[in-house]
Amino acid sequence: MATYVWDFTQGDKDHKDLLGGKGANLAEMTRLGLPVPPGFTITTEACRFFMRHGAVPPGLGVEVTTALRRVEDTLGRRFGDTTDPLLVSVRSGAKFSMPGMMETVLDVGLNDETVHGLASFSGDERFAWDSYRRLVQMFGRTVLDVDGDRFADALDAAKAARGVTSDVDLGADDLRELVDTYKQIVREDVGRDFPQEPREQLDLAIVAVLRSWNTERARLYRRKERIPDDLGTAVNVVPMVFGNLGPTSGTGVAFTRDPSTGQPGNYGDYLANAQGEDVVAGIRNTSSLADLERMDPGAYGDLRRAMRQLETHYRDLCDIEFTIERGRLWMLQTRVGKRTAAAAFRIATQLVDEHLITLDEALARVSGEQLTQLLFPQFDSTADRTLLARGMAASPGAAVGAAVFDSRTAQAWAADGKDVVLVRRETNPDDLGGMIAAVGVLTARGGKTSHAAVVARGMGRTCVVGAEALDIDVVTRSFSADGHVVHEGDVVAIDGSTGEVFLGAVAVAPSPVSRYLDEGLDAALSAAPDEATQDLVRAVDRLLQHADATRRLHVHANADTADDAARARRLGAQGVGLCRTEHMFLGERRVLVERVVLADDDAERQAALDALLPLQREDFVGLLTAMDGLPTTIRLLDPPLHEFLPDLTELSVRVALAEARGESSPQDVRLLAAVRRMHEANPMLGLRGVRLGLVMPGLFALQIRAVCEAVARRLADGGDPRAEIMVPLVGSVQELRLVRDEAVGIMAEVGAAHGVDLALPVGVMIELPRAALTAGRIAEHAAFFSFGTNDLTQTTWGFSRDDVEGAFFAQYTDNGVLVVSPFETIDEHGVGRLVRIAVEEGRAARPGLTIGVCGEHGGDPESIRFFHGVGIDYVSCSPFRVPVARLEAGRAAV
Ligand code: PEP
Ligand code: MG
Numbered sequence: 001m002a003t004y005v006w007d008f009t010q011g012d013k014d015h016k017d018l019l020g021g022k023g024a025n026l027a028e029m030t031r032l033g034l035p036v037p038p039g040f041t042i043t044t045e046a047c048r049f050f051m052r053h054g055a056v057p058p059g060l061g062v063e064v065t066t067a068l069r070r071v072e073d074t075l076g077r078r079f080g081d082t083t084d085p086l087l088v089s090v091r092s093g094a095k096f097s098m099p100g101m102m103e104t105v106l107d108v109g110l111n112d113e114t115v116h117g118l119a120s121f122s123g124d125e126r127f128a129w130d131s132y133r134r135l136v137q138m139f140g141r142t143v144l145d146v147d148g149d150r151f152a153d154a155l156d157a158a159k160a161a162r163g164v165t166s167d168v169d170l171g172a173d174d175l176r177e178l179v180d181t182y183k184q185i186v187r188e189d190v191g192r193d194f195p196q197e198p199r200e201q202l203d204l205a206i207v208a209v210l211r212s213w214n215t216e217r218a219r220l221y222r223r224k225e226r227i228p229d230d231l232g233t234a235v236n237v238v239p240m241v242f243g244n245l246g247p248t249s250g251t252g253v254a255f256t257r258d259p260s261t262g263q264p265g266n267y268g269d270y271l272a273n274a275q276g277e278d279v280v281a282g283i284r285n286t287s288s289l290a291d292l293e294r295m296d297p298g299a300y301g302d303l304r305r306a307m308r309q310l311e312t313h314y315r316d317l318c319d320i321e322f323t324i325e326r327g328r329l330w331m332l333q334t335r336v337g338k339r340t341a342a343a344a345f346r347i348a349t350q351l352v353d354e355h356l357i358t359l360d361e362a363l364a365r366v367s368g369e370q371l372t373q374l375l376f377p378q379f380d381s382t383a384d385r386t387l388l389a390r391g392m393a394a395s396p397g398a399a400v401g402a403a404v405f406d407s408r409t410a411q412a413w414a415a416d417g418k419d420v421v422l423v424r425r426e427t428n429p430d431d432l433g434g435m436i437a438a439v440g441v442l443t444a445r446g447g448k449t450s451h452a453a454v455v456a457r458g459m460g461r462t463c464v465v466g467a468e469a470l471d472i473d474v475v476t477r478s479f480s481a482d483g484h485v486v487h488e489g490d491v492v493a494i495d496g497s498t499g500e501v502f503l504g505a506v507a508v509a510p511s512p513v514s515r516y517l518d519e520g521l522d523a524a525l526s527a528a529p530d531e532a533t534q535d536l537v538r539a540v541d542r543l544l545q546h547a548d549a550t551r552r553l554h555v556h557a558n559a560d561t562a563d564d565a566a567r568a569r570r571l572g573a574q575g576v577g578l579c580r581t582e583h584m585f586l587g588e589r590r591v592l593v594e595r596v597v598l599a600d601d602d603a604e605r606q607a608a609l610d611a612l613l614p615l616q617r618e619d620f621v622g623l624l625t626a627m628d629g630l631p632t633t634i635r636l637l638d639p640p641l642h643e644f645l646p647d648l649t650e651l652s653v654r655v656a657l658a659e660a661r662g663e664s665s666p667q668d669v670r671l672l673a674a675v676r677r678m679h680e681a682n683p684m685l686g687l688r689g690v691r692l693g694l695v696m697p698g699l700f701a702l703q704i705r706a707v708c709e710a711v712a713r714r715l716a717d718g719g720d721p722r723a724e725i726m727v728p729l730v731g732s733v734q735e736l737r738l739v740r741d742e743a744v745g746i747m748a749e750v751g752a753a754h755g756v757d758l759a760l761p762v763g764v765m766i767e768l769p770r771a772a773l774t775a776g777r778i779a780e781h782a783a784f785f786s787f788g789t790n791d792l793t794q795t796t797w798g799f800s801r802d803d804v805e806g807a808f809f810a811q812y813t814d815n816g817v818l819v820v821s822p823f824e825t826i827d828e829h830g831v832g833r834l835v836r837i838a839v840e841e842g843r844a845a846r847p848g849l850t851i852g853v854c855g856e857h858g859g860d861p862e863s864i865r866f867f868h869g870v871g872i873d874y875v876s877c878s879p880f881r882v883p884v885a886r887l888e889a890g891r892a893a894v
Contacts, residue, residue: 004046005063007070008039013314018043020234022093025334032313034306034331038074039088039238040067042206044095047232050210061203067237068202075239080198084121085114087131087240090205092212094233097335100429100451101221102233103142103212105205106275107135107240109198122245129175130167136182136194139201143208146189154181202237209235217429223813224436226820241330243323244275248296251275251323253447254289254303256311259319259339260393261532262346266307268320269447286447302329310334315356316365317347340396341370345539346532359546360894366543367891368861368884371513373397374540375880379495380509381529385502388481388492391442391467393499394453399440399462400493400505403486405477407434414438421492423479425472427452435461440494442501444470444479462496470501513540517571517883544883547890548572553867554874555885556631558854560584562622565632568879572886575631576623577786577876578726578854581703582639584619593637593644596699597692598674609702616703620710624721628714631722633786633854633876634707635765636693636700636739638728642683645675684791684800689729689765694738704743708750708758715756724761726786731770733777736762740781765854766838767791775838779845786876787835789855789863793822796831823856826863836870843871852876861888868892 011019011027019027023041030036042060049057072078077086087109092102110118110132119128140146158170158178170178186194195201212218213233222229243251254268269286272295293300303322306329310318319337323330339347348362357365379385379398401419404410407430410422414437422438424431426445435441435455440462443452447466456463472479477488484503486492493506516524516537528534556577557568561584565576585593592612599605624632655672658664680686693700707723714721727739740762751758766772767788779785794801801823812818826832842849852874857863859877864885867875869892877885 003063004043004049004057004060005067006041006043007067008036008041011041016095017231018045018234020044020093020095020236021097021335022091022333023234023236026236026238028313029310029331029334032309034309035302035329036331037239037241038071039236040064040071041093042235042237044232044234047210047213047234048230050207051214051230051232056207056210064202064206064237071237071239077239079109079202080111080114081117082113083117085109085117085198087114087118088202089236089238089240090202090209091236091238092209092233093236094213094227095231096225096227097338098218098221098225098227099455101212101218101432102215103209105135105138105142105208107131108139108201108205109240110135111196111198111201113196114198122242124245126172126175127242127244129172129179130170133175133179133182136179136186139194139205140182140186140189142212143204144186144190144194146186150185150189151182154178154185206235206237209233217432220432220436224432228819229816238332241323241325241332242275243271243325244273245326247273248327249273249323249325250292250295252286252289252292252321254307254320254322255317255337256307256319257317257343257347257350259317259337259343260395262339262343262350262536263532264350266304296324296327299324299327299329306331312356315351315361317343341366341373342396342536344370345374345543346535349539349542359543360550363543363546363550363887363890363894366887368864368888371540371884371887374513374536375511375517377508377510377514378497379493379500379502380507383507385493385506386484386504387500388484388486388503389467389469389501391444391464391470391499391501392447392453393495393497394465395441395456395461395463396497397440397462398493398495398497398506398508399438400491400508401439402489403479403492404434404438404488405472405474405479407431407437409488410434411437421494423470423472423492424452425474427455440464440496442467442470442492442494444468444472456496462494464494464496464499464501467499467501512537516540544572544887544890547887549890550893551868551886551889552893553864553872553889555882555889556633556852556854556858556874556876557879557882558858558876559623559879561619562626564879565623565626568882569626569630571879571882573630573879573882575633575722575874575876576627577633577852577858577874579623579632579634580638581616581619581635582637582644584616585637585639585644589615590644593639594646597641597645597678597696598671600670600674602697605696605698609698613702613706616706617709617713620707620723621713624710624714624723625719627722629720629722631724633724633726633763633852634703635726635728636690636703638689639692640683640688641678641680641686641692645678646671648675648679651675684794684802690727690735690739691729693727694735700739701742701746704746705750707760708747709754711758711760712750712754712756716754724763724784726763726765726784728765728788729767729791730764730778731768733774733781736764736778736781763850765791766835767855768795769834772834772838776841776845779842779849782842782846782849784850784852785838785842786852786854787838787872789826789831789835789853789857790823792834792855793827793831796834797822797827799823825860826857826866828866832866832870835867835872839870839872850874859885861891864888865892 008027008030013024013028016024019041079086089106091104115128115132119125137151141148183194243249250272252270258267268289270292271286317337321333344366348365351357352362376397401421403423404420410420413420419439421440422434423442441456443465453465469481470479493502512533524537554574556575557573558578559565559568559576595608655668711721711723730736743762747758761783763784764782765788850873854876858875859881
């Protein structure tokens with residue numbers, strides 16, 4: 001029957017798709033017997049209907065009536081009653097938390113009559129009128145689209161008329177007059193009266209919340225967090241409880257562990273005599289839960305019990321919003337809490353030690369993204385620093401940048417390539433663009449649960465909040481603190497792990513987790529400045545070890561030099577999956593390749609090749625030494641020619657100018673003719689990879705010979721070289737056969753010369769759709785496959801990998817064609833399908849065929865999950881991503 005409205009007694013935490021996170025958890029807390037006001041949730045299905053049709057589903061009104069009556073009966077209060085009215089809040093709540101991005105309307109049900117009922121229930125005339133004026137203001141702004149400044153101006157005028165500066169100095173009569181003024185504003189602005197009928201208020205508020213799913217800031221947030229646009233929000237209708245009924249009331253946010261460091265123990269912010277939104281908005285500075293314990297031990301005890309029950313039930317860190325109304329605790333929200341990367345690792349292992357979760361679960365609860373954040377450097381505490389202020393550590397990291405005072409400037413400066421720190425009194429959801437653009441966020445007000453803190457933590461942005469010593473002047477775009485004045489553009493440094501704010505740039509030191517990865521556990525533990533850092537390093541070590549023990553995928557590295565390879569090995573790489581040999585010829589050696597490519601005749605080319613041979617051999621000896629005993633995949637040259645030849649336009653101009661001066665050099669003229677001959681309109685689709693090797697005699701032979709000689713040298717030195725030769729950009733099995741036959745000949749020749757058996761595996765890169773579609777035929781002649789997903793993405797989509805990111809991808813993510821760049825995360829449906837086909841047909845032709853991935857996707861968490869699922873053997877990524885890939889490969893397996 002009822003489909004769109006669920007009572008809190010009906011659902012549970014597993015219904016987030018339908019009830020949103022808030023609704024599902026309110027239902028779960030209700031099921032657990034915790035004190036939740038008896039409300040109901042309008043499902044996300046209603047929102048999806050609303051998005052499709054621009055109107056609420058027919059029948060929703062009747063369902064709301066039924067649910068509302070149940071609430072009235074439970075509480076013994078009536079909506080619209082003039083003596084003891086039921087008031088409700090109407091709150092958004094999507095499946096994934098989007099803090100502050102959508103609308104909420106409080107105190108729905110107040111009107112010219114019921115305001116008297118509220119006055120008598122609360123015994124506080126002023127409170128009732130203040131609530132009413134808040135409703136007209138909030139409703140006017142969010143439901144009726146009245147410009148919020150008009151209400152703010154009227155409030156200022158009322159204060160000026162009274163000669164006071166603070167809202168709380170306005171009395172009941174002032175507020176009554178203010179309600180009249182607000183209603184007048186609504187009439188003028190909207191051309192209708194503020195609705196007096198409570199049910200009409202409710203229906204309009206529900207529509208406003210549904211609409212708020214698609215506000216610009218909500219869409220921006222979703223893009224950033226990769227939340228799909230079609231999920232929709234649920235709407236929670238919750239009876240009001242009041243935290244602002246005097247000193248025995250209050251409201252707060254609590255965490256069952258510290259979400260910023262992971263330290264065990266209850267933790268939170270409390271504001272006595274305040275309404276819920278005041279804490280989250282960070283408008284007043286808050287007290288701690290310890291203060292609450294002193295003020296109201298009874299309510300505090302109830303809260304602690306509820307927190308423990310929730311943490312045991314969810315088996316994870318929970319965050320909680322609560323209100324105490326005249327000494328009675330009400331739970332208004334809970335969820336598995338957001339946390340910093342350090343807290344995630346520490347809490348996961350703590351819960352294992354407390355026997356609440358298994359190691360597998362702990363591994364699933366941390367991510368490669370978080371591990372990446374832990375690799376951020378921190379400020380060097382021994383460096384010279386001028387401390388300006390101290391705030392709360394809201395989101396870790398060390399950020400240095402120019403101070404800017406508004407979101408728009410932050411975005412503009414960042415677009416020009418500047419590092420900026422966004423400095424605000426407090427942030428609101430409209431600052432989101434600036435927070436994304438900035439390297440750090442600094443506020444003068446608000447607690448760890450303020451908007452700035454929650455959003456910054458969510459996106460891994462360094463953030464310090466509540467630095468009260470900052471006196472910010474947005475008009476002159478400056479702030480003063482501790483006798484210094486910082487103007488827009490002056491550099492500041494903020495430490496999101498300690499809450500410190502410094503003047504000027506501060507030197508940064510490597511992170512303890514980086515040290516652990518580079519130097520090992522003991523070195524990192526002895527260098528750790530405190531126990532919390534040691535605990536973090538141990539947690540990372542334990543979960544990485546578990547990932548290594550659990551994962552099926554091997555992790556190799558893309559490394560072109562011995563140094564890179566050695567670093568990758570220290571970071572846990574089990575081989576080199578891709579050595580891009582053309583990278584060995586960048587810089588000074590570029591001319592050598594240029595000479596090979598542009599040679600006029602065979603003799604000239606052979607001379608150029610002979611000059612390359614010893615250099616290549618030494619490169620490979622170094623690489624094979626660093627990777628002794630581990631597979632080392634050396635790819636034959638794949639230079640897109642535009643990267644290796646002189647620029648045609650520049651060279652043409654140079655030759656023309658020289659000719660005009662009568663100084664033309666025959667060498668340059670010859671070079672120009674050759675560059676013209678080789679010039680390509682689409683170099684990425686041109687004479688690259690195997691094609692170049694086949695049309696340029698001697699080039700691949702030189703490289704293969706250099707590999708063989710390097711292997712022979714390493715064998716002679718008692719090493720264990722495991723070189724493999726990989727042929728790039730193959731589209732036809734014939735291309736592979738030609739190169740392989742040549743390789744077999746060279747191996748035999750070099751082997752005989754050195755008296756060793758050189759049967760190096762010759763494999764192929766799958767980076768063209770045709771290669772994937774003919775994988776069965778190719779596999780018959782390939783010792784292994786390695787997916788070059790960069791080129792495979794380029795050629796499957798027909799997107800030029802060098803051009804698209806700047807050109808139109810931003811628009812493509814704006815208009816929803818792409819959720820994420822396919823060059824970043826594998827496009828499972830298209831490119832992924834080709835991968836599946838090639839794996840299946842390759843292995844059918846050659847059972848046990850080793851298959852790797854060496855495109856950028858090899859280091860991307862989501863893509864790693866996909867590769868695990870399709871039976872790839874290893875991923876290969878840049879050295880610094882190796883630990884992330886190890887962790888993610890482990891997570892994919894649990
Ligand atoms: C690829 O195309 O995915 C690849 C690894 O090769 P490159 O990036 O060098 O073209
Ligand atoms: Mg490629």
